[in-house]
Amino acid sequence: MTTAMRLSWKDVRDQIHEAILTGRYMPGDRLPRDADIAEDLNCARSTVQRAMQDLSDSGLVERRRKGGTRVRPDPVTRATLDIPVTRREVEQKGSRYGYQMIRREIKTAPSRVLGVFELAEPQKMLQVEALHLSDGRPYILEDRWICLRTVPEILDVDLAHQSANEWLVLNKPYSRCDLRFYAESADDQTADLLGCGTESALLVIERTTWVEEAPITTVKAITAPGYQLLTRS
Known part of the structure; x- marks a missing residue:
């Protein structure tokens, strides 16, 4: 039909x-x-x-x-989590959103990133480090790698003014998303950027997306103390 x-x-x-x-x-x-x-x-x-x-x-x-x-022969009920546009997430809480790009660089992806993407051969990718703000205070620090073979058009985006998070969510639909959640202690650099104490326990969200078998992006998002995550079921 x-x-x-x-x-x-x-x-x-x-x-x-x-x-x-x-x-x-x-x-x-x-x-x-x-x-x-x-x-x-x-x-x-x-x-x-x-x-x-x-x-x-x-x-x-x-x-x-x-x-x-x-x-599935035995369907299960799971909570679902859409990839959020951080700007909207902040604004929906009634806060003022801010964004700072820390670094944007094309470089050979490290073995950790190649492993996450399930790639065997080294290749150059775009690394973007950025800080999202809520009412002028650090909210999420992200370290993102973008596969240029899958998303070459990202090089034409002004990432100093629009976050890669927002552009990718709006422009690059994915067919698969892997998520990991864990806590880690803040090192000196992370503590300085997020305005928290060294060794503070921070929630980390790692997301990796693909379209079919082609990797799109993998991001390590480190959240500031007090961050809350809501899912729906």
Whole structure:
């Protein structure tokens, strides 16, 4: 079935979700290929990939690289976490957003970044370090690597005035997102930038995104003391 209007990824997600709930796709069933769904619904393949990723994050389907997508035989309920635009996050709290770019440099990615991206061969990427502010106070310090083979257009963005976080969320849809949460003690440099004491326990959020098998970005976001994270289920 085709539609006259272009569907958003949420529209596609809801249609697939309904098909699962009504039994059109049963537990264990393999779903059509993303490309076939995109053709059937008259939407972009990236739209279907984003919808499928949300269903996967919600625990309704399981996706395997080169193995397709299946309805989970034992669906689970999970909290979902969208990648936020930090500016909106700050403004929604009624605070004034600020942004400072600390460093922007093209360099060979270290082995840690290549490992996260699941890459074997060294390549040059864009590293961006930036500080997000809330009412003039440090909010989030981020150290980001962007794959230039996947996102060459980032080089034309004025990252001194628009954060890579906001540009990527708005302009580079992803089909897969890996998240890690942990705490680490602030070193001297981090403590100075975040205005906290050395050895303060800080929440760290690491995010890595891909479109199909192509890496987009990986970021280590270190949050200031008192930062709170909300998920929905």
